Amino acid sequence: MHTTMIDRDEAIALLSGQIPAEGLMREAASLRDEGHGRTVTYSRKVFVPITTMCRDTCSYCTFVQPPGAGGQYLSPDDVLAIVKAGDEMDCTEALLTLGDKPEVKWHQARSFLAQHGCETTIDYVVQMSELIRSESRLFPHANPGIMTADDIVRLRPTNVSMGLMLENISDRLTEPGMPHHNCPDKVPAVRVETITEAGVHKVPFTSGILVGIGETIGEVVDSLFSLADLQRGHGHIQEFIIQNFRAKADTRMRFSPEPAIPYFVRVVALARVILGAEANVQVPPNLTEDFSIYLDAGINDWGGVSPLTIDWVNPEAPWPALDKLEAVTNAAGFTLMPRLPVYPEFIDSTWIDEDLFPHVVDRVTDAGYAVLPNGAGTP
Ligand code: SF4
Numbered sequence: 135m136h137t138t139m140i141d142r143d144e145a146i147a148l149l150s151g152q153i154p155a156e157g158l159m160r161e162a163a164s165l166r167d168e169g170h171g172r173t174v175t176y177s178r179k180v181f182v183p184i185t186t187m188c189r190d191t192c193s194y195c196t197f198v199q200p201p202g203a204g205g206q207y208l209s210p211d212d213v214l215a216i217v218k219a220g221d222e223m224d225c226t227e228a229l230l231t232l233g234d235k236p237e238v239k240w241h242q243a244r245s246f247l248a249q250h251g252c253e254t255t256i257d258y259v260v261q262m263s264e265l266i267r268s269e270s271r272l273f274p275h276a277n278p279g280i281m282t283a284d285d286i287v288r289l290r291p292t293n294v295s296m297g298l299m300l301e302n303i304s305d306r307l308t309e310p311g312m313p314h315h316n317c318p319d320k321v322p323a324v325r326v327e328t329i330t331e332a333g334v335h336k337v338p339f340t341s342g343i344l345v346g347i348g349e350t351i352g353e354v355v356d357s358l359f360s361l362a363d364l365q366r367g368h369g370h371i372q373e374f375i376i377q378n379f380r381a382k383a384d385t386r387m388r389f390s391p392e393p394a395i396p397y398f399v400r401v402v403a404l405a406r407v408i409l410g411a412e413a414n415v416q417v418p419p420n421l422t423e424d425f426s427i428y429l430d431a432g433i434n435d436w437g438g439v440s441p442l443t444i445d446w447v448n449p450e451a452p453w454p455a456l457d458k459l460e461a462v463t464n465a466a467g468f469t470l471m472p473r474l475p476v477y478p479e480f481i482d483s484t485w486i487d488e489d490l491f492p493h494v495v496d497r498v499t500d501a502g503y504a505v506l507p508n509g510a511g512t513p
Pocket residue numbers: 188189190191192195196197198232233234317319
């Protein structure tokens with residue numbers, strides 16, 4: 135297990151610019167090369183917004199709408215239409231992203247769920263995951279918000295991996311006037327509990343931080359060390375997403391400054407140094423114009439990229455075309471390889487449900503990369 139050689143004070147000094155960042159960048163890139171060579175991965179996905187209703191009201195979120203303003207659930211037919219179109223385009227991931235527990239807040243949500251024989255949104259996610267597995271070749275990766283141990287156990291037979299962003303470890307962001315005020319699912323301890331339960335139940339898990347939502351530099355550093363601690367516990371965090379906040383026109387944070395790119399690049403490099411050579415570190419390529427800069431900061435993954443559906447969480451930011459993603463990656467001296475939602479090193483019967491495992495093996499190369507009809511490694 136990687137032991138970080140950097141302490142909190144040094145990390146804060148690096149992020150605040152008191153120490154020049156050149157050494158940090160070199161170390162981050164060198165750790166990435168040590169752990170992953172010159173291979174950068176992505177997952178060919180479709181985005182399936184199971185519901186755009188939520189009980190929370192994060193002040194930067196544009197994904198969620200109340201029922202009267204368009205908030206709704208996708209019907210089983212809607213879900214099938216998306217995944218079948220994705221299947222035809224050789225996508226391998228069905229990313230199930232949704233608001234958290236809308237049934238607690240909205241009678242329209244309870245009514246939709248009852249019509250489909252469900253009490254909770256998680257029941258419906260289980261049902262839709264089973265539908266996707268039975269009707270397509272895609273592998274679900276559920277991001278349904280807070281999950282109990284029982285929720286995780288029920289999703290595991292159909293989901294090769296799951297995810298929940300930590301976002302930030304600071305309770306301060308839930309105080310009045312802060313972005314997570316009145317958002318019960320954004321209480322850090324509750325999120326830590328879900329991430330931990332995923333480890334207990336052997337689920338390859340995706341987590342990460344959101345940078346620029348009003349946190350201090352110290353809180354960014356503490357969040358990265360918290361993720362490292364969680365990983366030390368169960369070794370199940372297959373991917374660490376480092377995501378930059380983008381201000382959206384129709385949100386309460388529309389005038390909030392976005393993190394400056396040079397600062398955010400240092401956060402990414404620091405994440406690599408704290409999380410270690412073997413960690414899979416990802417930055418979404420659609421939230422920065424010149425996204426190749428993150429390759430210099432030690433990332434080894436671009437996350438899910440869709441040739442078909444929009445990024446519902448950042449609808450103003452289209453994903454780069456896959457040929458552009460490959461060209462940019464190659465130009466920086468790397469090879470782009472497709473992966474499933476589950477990373478190659480987690481394709482193992484201890485990490486994947488025993489009935490699902492053979493289907494996963496069928497769709498990957500010996501090295502664990504996704505097999506695409508036009509050859510692995512080419513979009
Ligand atoms: S919990 Fe997620 S979906 Fe709900 S308001 Fe917050 S960011 Fe949006």
